[in-house]
Each structure stands twice: as C-alpha cells, then as structure tokens.
Amino acid sequence: MRGERFLQSLDDGRSVWLEGKRVESIRQHPAFRGTLSTIRDLFDTLDDPALRDQVGYKAEGREPYAHSAFLVPYTAEQLAQRSRSFAFWSAQTHGMMSRLSDYARSIVTGWYAARRRLNELDPGFERKITAYYEHARDHDLFLTTAIIDPQIDRSGSLDDSRIADRYLHVVRETEDGIIVRGAKMIATGAPYTHDFIIYSFLKFEAKDASHAHVLIVPANSPGLHIVCRESFADAREQNHPLSARYDEMDAVLFFDDVLVPWERVLLYGDAEKVLALRANRTANALAFHQNVVRYVAKLEFITGVTFAVAESIGVTGFLHIQEKLGELLTQIEVIKALVIASETQAKPDESGVLVPELSYIETARSIGTKFYPRAVEILQQVGGGGFVQAPSGVEDFYGPISGLMHLYFEGAAVSAEKKVQLFKLAWDLIGSPLGARHELYERFYAGDPMRAYANLYNSFDKDRLVDPVWRLLKETSKGRIAPVL
Ligand SMILES: Cc1cc2nc3c(=O)[nH]c(=O)nc-3n(C[C@H](O)[C@H](O)[C@H](O)COP(=O)(O)OP(=O)(O)OC[C@H]3O[C@@H](n4cnc5c(N)ncnc54)[C@H](O)[C@@H]3O)c2cc1C
Structure with missing residues (x-):
C-alpha cells in the first residue's frame, strides 16, 4: 500500500527541527504520528478498489492509479473528477487538512498543462516541467509551497541589505545548479513533504535578478533546515479529537547554501518572467x-x-x-x-x-x-x-x-x-x-x-459601474421625467 511507502520515504536524512532538537525520525515522533497516520490512510485510498475511482485516475500507460490532482482536465467530466477527489479527501478530514499536497500538485499540473506557452519564458521550461510532473505523479510525491519571504521589516525593500540578504537569493552558480541562501515562510506540511515549490509572492524589479526564481527543492537537500512551530498534536484523542489527527505542521525553511540542480530551476534571473509564471x-x-x-x-x-x-x-x-x-x-x-x-x-x-x-x-x-x-x-x-x-x-x-x-x-x-x-x-x-x-x-x-x-x-473596470450613476444624475438635472396625468 502506498501509504506505508510514503511513511518510509520520509526517513531520507531531512533536517527537521522541533523544540531545539533535530527530529531523528518523522514517522516515529509523537508530534507527527497522528497526522501521518491520517495521511497514510488517505494515500491508501488510491489502492482501494472501492475508493480509488473517487480519488484517482489511470494515467495513460501507467498501471496504478494516480491522484486526480495530476489529471489535466480537457472535458467537464475530467474537471468534475478533480473536484470529486478534492471533495473526498476533504470530507475524510473534515476540511481540517488543507495542504494534503493536492494544492501544490495542482500548480505543477497547471504549469505542465500550459507548458508549451510557458516555454516562451525559458527554452528549458517544457522539458523540465514535463519530467518533473511525470516523476511527481508516478511517485506520489507529497508537495507543498513556500512563497512568502520572512517577516523582517515589511516597510523595507531589497535596497536594504538586512532584507536582501535574508530573502531567498542566489549566491552563486555552479555547473550542477544554483546555490541559494535565505529563508521562506510558511510551509505547511513541510516536515513530511518530499519537494517544496519555491518562488516569491513579491513583485521584484529587474535589478533584483538574484531574488527572482522558481524552484523545486527536495526536502532532504543538504543545507535545508525545516524549522517547525510548536506542535499542537495531542495524543489524548478523546479530549482533542482534531488535534490528535489533523495537526498539519507549519514551518519556516532556512536555506544555508543549498544546491538546487539546474533540472529543478524552472526560472531564474528575470523578475518579469517569474511574475508571468506566478500569474499563470x-x-x-x-x-x-x-x-x-x-x-x-x-x-x-x-x-x-x-x-x-x-x-x-x-x-x-x-x-x-x-x-x-x-x-x-x-x-x-x-x-x-x-x-x-x-x-x-x-x-x-x-x-x-x-x-x-x-x-x-x-x-x-x-x-x-x-x-x-x-x-x-x-x-x-x-x-x-x-x-x-x-x-x-x-x-x-x-x-x-x-x-x-x-x-x-x-x-x-x-x-x-x-x-x-x-x-x-x-x-x-x-x-x-x-x-x-x-x-x-x-x-x-x-x-x-x-x-x-x-x-x-x-x-x-470601474467605469462600467460609475458611468450609469453620472448618467442618471445628468438626466435628473435636466428634469426628464414627464408629468404623470
Ligand atoms: C497557518 C498558515 C499557514 C500557511 N501556509 C502557507 C503555505 O503552506 N505556503 C505558503 O506559501 N504560505 C503559507 N502561508 C503564508 C501566507 O501566505 C501568508 O501568511 C500571507 O500571505 C500573509 O503574509 P504575511 O504573513 O507575511 O503577512 P504580512 O504581509 O507581513 O502582513 C502583516 C500585516 O501587515 C499588512 N501589510 C504588510 N505589508 C503591507 C503592504 N505592503 N501594504 C499594505 N499592508 C501591508 C498586512 O495587511 C497585514 O495586516 C500560511 C499562513 C498561515 C497563517
């Protein structure tokens, strides 16, 4: 069953920090046990003949079902199939787990679906996103996003080195990829994600090239630290039935000179292009x-x-x-x-x-x-x-x-x-x-x-609503209502 495979895949050397200690094994730590058991059961629905059609679909040439977040919808039925799968996992978790990876998977699916046009942004885009989409779909990758820059001083800008140095930026290029440094917040589900979809929510200027990028970063990348908030998981299920099973952990990501291979660098160095991809x-x-x-x-x-x-x-x-x-x-x-x-x-x-x-x-x-x-x-x-x-x-x-x-x-x-x-x-x-x-x-x-x-x-388009107001007032000032006899 793929739920168990998912759990085992998390013992991959990732650096997760909770209460001042590095977590040895995510799946054995009490802070994550209830949540991971919920996710394991959800992943297993894809292997259950009675449920798998509600959650997944059969990708062409692929035997096991893939989650419907990876389904590119060309018909109303395929769009409905996506909707059904989101509704099913949400109903199973009472809407309390919002980052079950179907959101981030959908971003990847959308970029893949629009790959031909997006290739205009970068000649390598179509090849990279196709390879990644197929890999993520076929390996049931758990994904999440981290797109907000750290809350240092929101009144400042990248002209201030205190901010520029802490927002995620490229420090150098190598033959293998780019080396990035800085932080990202907030990544829900971070301790048990496989890959992070990273970009910035901010509109950077052309001169901010080193801060402009769209990346896919494996959670176990050397130098990447996942710093968790306090755990809200509570093993006393009768007292806290929701906290016991649905605590989606939120975390901040520290990138201490992390190598991102070129194949995972979807865009880099052009703020306008990053914005165009973000707005797709x-x-x-x-x-x-x-x-x-x-x-x-x-x-x-x-x-x-x-x-x-x-x-x-x-x-x-x-x-x-x-x-x-x-x-x-x-x-x-x-x-x-x-x-x-x-x-x-x-x-x-x-x-x-x-x-x-x-x-x-x-x-x-x-x-x-x-x-x-x-x-x-x-x-x-x-x-x-x-x-x-x-x-x-x-x-x-x-x-x-x-x-x-x-x-x-x-x-x-x-x-x-x-x-x-x-x-x-x-x-x-x-x-x-x-x-x-x-x-x-x-x-x-x-x-x-x-x-x-x-x-x-x-x-x-405000004129559409405001123009009729001025027209009415113009007519009123002319006294156009004919007397009623
Ligand atoms: C529980 C939780 C989970 C989350 N999970 C994720 C996730 O998985 N992935 C992810 O990418 N993000 C996630 N987010 C982050 C979320 O996207 C941000 O919190 C959100 O975008 C707001 O940004 P901020 O927290 O930095 O607030 P800020 O932008 O710092 O805003 C703080 C206050 O200042 C005001 N303010 C700040 N700047 C300006 C400005 N320039 N002009 C006017 N007003 C301003 C805001 O209106 C607000 O009132 C999560 C957030 C929460 C709370």
Whole structure:
C-alpha cells in the first residue's frame, strides 16, 4: 500500500527541527504520528478498489492509479473528477487538512498543462516541467509551497541589505545548479513533504535578478533546515479529537547554501518572467479550485458541530439562534455556488485545458477569509460557557463521581457523556491552539486579504459601474421625467 511507502520515504536524512532538537525520525515522533497516520490512510485510498475511482485516475500507460490532482482536465467530466477527489479527501478530514499536497500538485499540473506557452519564458521550461510532473505523479510525491519571504521589516525593500540578504537569493552558480541562501515562510506540511515549490509572492524589479526564481527543492537537500512551530498534536484523542489527527505542521525553511540542480530551476534571473509564471491562469485556477472545494467541507463541518451543540443544550427554538444557524447555511451555499459557477463557466485555455473560472474562485477565497472567523464567532455565541465547563477528561464518567457526572452534564437531547465529547470536539475546533491556528489560516492562507480586496478594486473596470450613476444624475438635472396625468 502506498501509504506505508510514503511513511518510509520520509526517513531520507531531512533536517527537521522541533523544540531545539533535530527530529531523528518523522514517522516515529509523537508530534507527527497522528497526522501521518491520517495521511497514510488517505494515500491508501488510491489502492482501494472501492475508493480509488473517487480519488484517482489511470494515467495513460501507467498501471496504478494516480491522484486526480495530476489529471489535466480537457472535458467537464475530467474537471468534475478533480473536484470529486478534492471533495473526498476533504470530507475524510473534515476540511481540517488543507495542504494534503493536492494544492501544490495542482500548480505543477497547471504549469505542465500550459507548458508549451510557458516555454516562451525559458527554452528549458517544457522539458523540465514535463519530467518533473511525470516523476511527481508516478511517485506520489507529497508537495507543498513556500512563497512568502520572512517577516523582517515589511516597510523595507531589497535596497536594504538586512532584507536582501535574508530573502531567498542566489549566491552563486555552479555547473550542477544554483546555490541559494535565505529563508521562506510558511510551509505547511513541510516536515513530511518530499519537494517544496519555491518562488516569491513579491513583485521584484529587474535589478533584483538574484531574488527572482522558481524552484523545486527536495526536502532532504543538504543545507535545508525545516524549522517547525510548536506542535499542537495531542495524543489524548478523546479530549482533542482534531488535534490528535489533523495537526498539519507549519514551518519556516532556512536555506544555508543549498544546491538546487539546474533540472529543478524552472526560472531564474528575470523578475518579469517569474511574475508571468506566478500569474499563470491555468495553474492558479486549477490550484485555487482545490482551495475552495476543500473550504466547503470545512464550513459544513463547523456548521454541523454548531447545530449539534445548539441541539445538545436545547437552544434551537430561540429566534436569534435560528438566525445564526441560518447564516452558517448561507455561508456554505455561497461558497458551493461559487464552486459550481467556476466549474460550469470553465473555459478552455490556448492548449484546450478546461480552466475553472478564476473570478468566482477568487471571490470565494476572498469572502472565505471572513466566513470562517464569523463561523467560529457563531459557534462561541451558541455554546456560551459550555466549552469551558466540560471536565478535564471523560475519565470522570468511570470514577467515584460517575453518578454526579451523568446527572449534571446531561444535555437537552443527548446523554451527559455524549455532550461532554461534543463540547470537547467543539473546543478543539475553536479554542485549542489548533483551533486558533485554523482561524488564522483561513484569514491568511490565500495571501493578505486586505490587499486581495484592494487589488480587486484596483483592477476592476470601474467605469462600467460609475458611468450609469453620472448618467442618471445628468438626466435628473435636466428634469426628464414627464408629468404623470
Ligand atoms: C497557518 C498558515 C499557514 C500557511 N501556509 C502557507 C503555505 O503552506 N505556503 C505558503 O506559501 N504560505 C503559507 N502561508 C503564508 C501566507 O501566505 C501568508 O501568511 C500571507 O500571505 C500573509 O503574509 P504575511 O504573513 O507575511 O503577512 P504580512 O504581509 O507581513 O502582513 C502583516 C500585516 O501587515 C499588512 N501589510 C504588510 N505589508 C503591507 C503592504 N505592503 N501594504 C499594505 N499592508 C501591508 C498586512 O495587511 C497585514 O495586516 C500560511 C499562513 C498561515 C497563517
């Protein structure tokens, strides 16, 4: 089964740092055990005859199924197949695992799908991306992205050497490749990824050539250090059912003179070309499509938890609670509608690849930054103090105060034990370190939401909306309404 193969492949000498120590074996460390067991089970779905058609497809001339993130969609059915696979893994993980590599795989698939046109950027591009795409697909590579430069001083620029030296840059070229130095943040899933897709989110100038690059970097590259945040994994599954299995680790990457072989240097030295690749519509639409399909599962999950909490304490009859529960349903419907619109309005690109309509996906990503924090707020308002009244563990149900536990924790519609379990799950979702990380994630994973909204305004054809306003005022000033007799 490929889940086990995936786990074994992680013992490859990578340098992962957690709590001041280098992690000897990722798969044996308690911080990663639950998450890796979740990923192993997901990978195994590709080998399960009952499930593999939901998750994967048979690439031409290849026997085992490949994950559908690698499927280049030319037809509506193939686009739907991609969507189904994202929805399936998301449903299995309640939308709580966003970087199961299907996002980064989709970027690679998009660059591969648009390779002929992108070859105009660099004569080696088509050859390199084709070789890499086939390798990643055929070896089930787990991929993630790291595109943000370290938060040193956001008011500064590359003219400041404090910033220029720390942002990832090329220090020299060799026969074998380029040597890069600097840092990248944030790479979710970094400790258990195979390769990082690296580029910059910033718009560099022509003079910043050494900072302009698009790279694919193996996680076990000598000199690459993966520096993890604090682990939120909690082995006490009954207390923290989500933290126990879904802690996608976030990390910063330090590149201490890392050699990136030429075959993995997709672009280098030309800021304009890097920007053109980064803005490629085919790749962005295929990848961002995964984001919003996954997001539906997460909204459905938090809505389900909120409904269950409301029922368990008998508050569903109150009008303002019903209004809030209804609001959660509208959130789901809005994002679902945008997913459907993006798929039904998909159009072929120059190569015939069926590309989901990006404007709807971008809208879902932008508005989604407000939906999830609002959903968390609603769950807090519905559950009140119940989240912190839950006892420290369910063990008390089996000890000397068992009778009292059953008496005082009883709910309106559920037993005391079930109600405690439910509130612990809800607290894990909104109050635990993992829960706080998820709220932050939904605000920022798609970039800075403030600037995304501002860009939408700045790039919009405003005359279309403003001209009718001035026309109406012009007509009004002339008094064109004929008297009604
Ligand atoms: C949990 C989590 C997981 C993530 N996972 C990944 C991942 O796997 N891969 C990846 O590539 N990225 C990932 N990200 C990173 C994410 O893309 C960035 O956090 C996001 O783009 C925001 O950038 P920043 O954090 O550097 O914030 P900053 O850009 O530093 O912004 C901080 C504040 O300053 C303001 N600000 C900063 N600069 C400007 C400016 N020039 N003009 C106006 N306002 C400004 C912003 O509006 C914001 O309010 C993740 C983020 C989170 C929170």
